Amino acid sequence: MNYRHAFHAGNHADVLKHLALVHLIESFKRKDKGFLFVDTHAGRGHYPFDPSTPGGEWHEGIGRVLAAAAAAPSKVPPALQRYLALVLAAGGGDGTALTAYPGSPRIAGELLRPQDRAVFCELQRVEAKALSIEITGWPRAQVREADGYATVKSLLPPSERRALVLIDPAYETQAAEFDQVRATVLDALARFPSCTLAVWYPVKESSTAQRFLDAMRASGIRRQWVVELCIHPDDSRVGLNGSGLWVVNPPWQFGAGLAPALPWLHRVLSPAGRGRWRCAEWVGE
Numbered sequence: 022m023n024y025r026h027a028f029h030a031g032n033h034a035d036v037l038k039h040l041a042l043v044h045l046i047e048s049f050k051r052k053d054k055g056f057l058f059v060d061t062h063a064g065r066g067h068y069p070f071d072p073s074t075p076g077g078e079w080h081e082g083i084g085r086v087l088a089a090a091a092a093a094p095s096k097v098p099p100a101l102q103r104y105l106a107l108v109l110a111a112g113g114g115d116g117t118a119l120t121a122y123p124g125s126p127r128i129a130g131e132l133l134r135p136q137d138r139a140v141f142c143e144l145q146r147v148e149a150k151a152l153s154i155e156i157t158g159w160p161r162a163q164v165r166e167a168d169g170y171a172t173v174k175s176l177l178p179p180s181e182r183r184a185l186v187l188i189d190p191a192y193e194t195q196a197a198e199f200d201q202v203r204a205t206v207l208d209a210l211a212r213f214p215s216c217t218l219a220v221w222y223p224v225k226e227s228s229t230a231q232r233f234l235d236a237m238r239a240s241g242i243r244r245q246w247v248v249e250l251c252i253h254p255d256d257s258r259v260g261l262n263g264s265g266l267w268v269v270n271p272p273w274q275f276g277a278g279l280a281p282a283l284p285w286l287h288r289v290l291s292p293a294g295r296g297r298w299r300c301a302e303w304v305g306e
């Protein structure tokens with residue numbers, strides 16, 4: 022396993038994923054009752070940028086978003102504001118440059134309440150150790166240096182009877198990882214049918230992601246949504262053309278809350294107007 026998320030932190034895919042995560046968690050918080058948040062592929066939680074290496078995918082991701090927001094604050098859709106505030110709080114430095122970007126555990130940790138619980142799974146020892154330090158002092162959060170797919174099985178159904186699961190693999194083995202994701206989703210829903218699961222996936226030249234979506238549609242599972250943001254045409258060979266989140270059992274008004282952010286984000290992240298976005302029900306009630 023060679024994947025290091027630090028190289029990608031803050032890119033366009035992180036922007037979409039973390040924006041959606043903020044909306045999911047905020048929607049869960051509409052009810053007082055606590056819930057379990059599981060991050061099956063958590064990473065280290067916080068990614069400082071090295072000023073001596075000026076490259077970095079974040080420049081064309083969150084860097085563009087923050088520049089556009091600073092240039093015309095009144096044009097930023099309200100649906101983005103909570104996410105942007107969290108990013109600035111984690112790495113805004115003196116306000117002139119971004120010094121770090123928060124990972125999904127850090128974003129969740131900022132939003133969860135005392136009655137909520139979090140389990141972060143991370144297989145790489147170095148990353149898991151860094152995350153353990155990152156979450157020191159978070160009373161109801163724990164890191165498991167373990168396989169996220171196996172761990173989520175052991176956590177469902179949760180004692181809270183409410184759960185939000187983020188599945189965010191690196192897809193180093195494209196088709197095989199999609200198969201593992203699909204099997205995990207089916208298993209999780211068999212254990213806990215009302216579980217909300219959000220699966221991040223890359224949109225690349227091959228149609229692997231579309232095959233995954235088609236399989237989920239054919240699965241008989243109800244209440245599925247798809248959110249995608251692509252900054253290159255689907256068949257472009259640049260590598261990562263875009264990304265998406267497949268969500269099952271979304272909280273009430275999840276799509277309606279998120280959709281207004283997407284046309285603005287697409288304009289900012291793809292100034293030449295390439296690619297596309299969508300936020301749509303995939304399978305109904």
Ligand SMILES: C[S@@+](CC[C@H](N)C(=O)[O-])C[C@H]1O[C@@H](n2cnc3c(N)ncnc32)[C@H](O)[C@@H]1O
Nearest residue numbers: 026062063064124125142143144145168169189
């Ligand atoms: C895309 S990164 C996660 C990014 C993170 N969710 C975020 O949004 O900040 C994927 C992470 O999963 C870890 N990983 C890979 N396979 C895993 C597995 N089977 N179980 C748990 N973690 C895994 C990798 O070490 C890597 O840190």
